[in-house]
Every structure is written in structure tokens, then in C-alpha cells.
């Protein structure tokens with residue numbers, strides 16, 4: 001057939017032309033980034049481009065497609081495309097550099113030759129994105145369901161058994177207030193997250209004073225620190241530190257980091273908020289503002305650190321919920337820092353406290 005490298009011709013004077021045509025076809029296929037191969041009407045593999053040879057091996061030409069493609073779903077698709085002369089798609093699973101890869105194989109009839117062209121398209125990222133979305137919806141539903149179930153239960157109790165008991169009523173209303181607050185915080189954090197994600201590609205240009213924002217956060221969290229018996233110190237917040245940023249988002253970064261430090265450190269500990277400027281920082285390749293929130297709390301085990309910024313990831317779910325956490329605070333911080341082209345650095349040792357540093361590009 002015309003698309004085969006092994007194509008031979010009886011006519012000597014057209015042989016040169018055919019070879020040139022085959023080289024051209026091979027060259028064209030090799031230039032295509034997606035693994036592509038041709039199955040001849042006999043079932044043998046004809047042309048295969050570079051990407052396909054990388055995937056299935058160099059010596060596949062001339063072998064029967066069943067021994068190369070192997071996976072039943074794909075074999076069925078090729079067979080159907082072959083017999084019914086119509087395009088058929090099938091999933092093909094493989095591993096590449098120890099990573100699971102999902103490919104979509106498009107099998108299309110080649111007319112008038114009678115062969116099949118198989119083109120593989122990498123669907124891994126798409127499938128992973130789908131999985132992340134499904135997990136996220138499942139997590140949100142679960143997080144909302146718990147306080148909602150509690151609220152419904154207490155409403156029913158107040159309508160029935162506790163209707164005429166003022167003490168129980170008071171106590172149940174207190175719990176209902178707490179649960180409703182939890183849902184409110186969760187919805188608030190979800191909205192923040194979606195707002196930050198929506199404009200993550202838009203880099204802020206307005207110049208703001210990070211010192212002033214950090215000072216405001218320190219004073220607004222003084223009551224929470226007092227309630228938790230945590231002392232807060234600050235360093236370097238006196239002189240202005242100008243950076244291109246969204247002021248509300250930066251306030252949220254400082255607040256989330258400070259709230260965590262105060263919440264998770266426990267009574268009698270201390271939290272420090274410090275800000276310094278470096279004229280030439282390797283991360284920003286220029287001036288940078290470095291804001292650090294450090295605590296003397298229990299610290300975090302190294303195995304959790306890389307996952308802390310994932311949505312709903314908590315070291316101790318029960319404790320986080322008890323303390324009013326939504327599991328979204330650090331995910332929001334990470335997205336805001338990304339939008340500002342900065343970096344979040346987490347250092348911690350169990351028993352020795354934690355340091356969360358945000359490195360942001362600063363004004364020259």
C-alpha cells in the first residue's frame with residue numbers, strides 16, 4: 001500500500017518517485033508530536049512516527065498490530081474501524097517515567113488504501129483535572145453536610161423535646177450558632193478561593209505598603225491572641241515597604257498565617273511577625289519583601305509540609321475543625337502568593353515551632 005515503508009512497485013521507472021513519496025510521508029509523520037501509526041489492511045504495522053516508536057519500540061514495523069497494541073479495548077476499536085470503515089476512539093493506558101499516562105487513541109480508516117491510522121492523544125492532564133474537580137465537590141459537600149446535619153438535628157430537638165426547656169434551648173442555640181458560623185466561614189473561604197483563582201493571571205500593579213497591612217493585621221488579631229494566651233511580637237513593620245500588590249489579598253495572607261500560628265500554637269506560646277527587604281533576592285531576581293510569621297508551637301512533621309497548601313488538607317482534621325478551621329486557609333495563601341509571582345516557604349520541626357515566609361517582588 002502507498003503508506004507503507006515496505007511498499008514495492010513493479011514498475012522500475014516509478015520506484016524513485018514512490019521512495020521519495022514514502023520519505024516525504026515518513027518525514028511528515030515524524031514531525032507530528034502525537035504518536036501515530038498506520039495499520040495495513042493485512043493487520044501489519046506500516047509507518048510509525050518517532051513518537052510512536054518511542055512508545056512501542058523501534059522494531060514495530062512489519063509486526064501484527066495485535067502483538068504491539070495488546071490492550072483489548074484498543075484492539076476492539078481497531079477491528080471495528082477496520083471492518084466498519086468508520087472512526088472509533090478508545091482509551092489506552094500506559095506508564096511513562098513511572099507516571100500513569102492515559103491516552104485517547106483515534107482509529108480512523110485510510111481510504112482508498114484500506115488501512116487504519118491510529119493517533120494517540122495524551123489525556124492525562126484532562127483526566128486528572130476531572131478527578132481533582134470531583135474530589136473537590138465531594139470534599140465541599142462533606143464539609144457542608146456535617147454542620148448542616150447538626151443544625152437540622154437541633155432544630156428538630158427544639159421543635160420537639162426541648163421546646164419548653166429554656167436551659168436546653170439556650171445551649172442548643174449556642175451550638176447552632178457555632179455550626180452556622182462554620183458554614184459561613186467555609187462559604188467565605190470558597191468564595192475567596194474562587195475570586196483569587198479567577199484573577200490569578202492578572203498581576204497586580206498598584207503600589208501598596210506591606211508594613212501598614214501587616215501592622216493592621218497584628219492589631220486586628222490582638223483579641224484572638226489574647227483569648228488564646230499567645231503573645232505577638234513584630235519586627236521591621238515601622239518603615240514603609242512598597243510592593244505591587246492587591247491590598248485586600250495581602251491582608252488575607254497575613255491574617256491567615258497569623259490566625260494559624262495563634263490557633264495551632266497553644267497557650268503560653270509566642271508568635272512573631274517580621275518584615276524585611278532585600279535589594280537582590282535570588283527568587284525575584286531583584287528587590288524582594290520577605291514577610292515571616294513564626295510561632296513557638298508544636299511544629300509540623302516534615303511529611304505533611306509539601307501537602308499543607310492542598311485544599312482541605314489538615315494534619316489533624318478533628319483539631320482543625322474544633323478550632324474553626326476550614327482547611328482552605330493555606331490554599332488561599334498559596335494562590336494569592338502565586339498571583340503576586342512570589343513564593344511561600346514553610347519550615348518547621350516538630351516540637352520547635354513553624355515559620356511561614358512569603359517572598360514577594362518589591363518596588364525598586
Ligand code: ADP
Nearest residue numbers: 260261264314315316320325326327328329330
Ligand atoms: P485550617 O483551616 O485547617 O487551619 P489551613 O489550610 O490554614 O487550614 O492549614 C492546613 C493545616 O496546616 C492545618 O489544619 C494545620 O494542621 C496545619 N497548620 C497550619 N499552620 C500551622 C501552624 N502554624 N502550626 C502547626 N500546624 C499548622
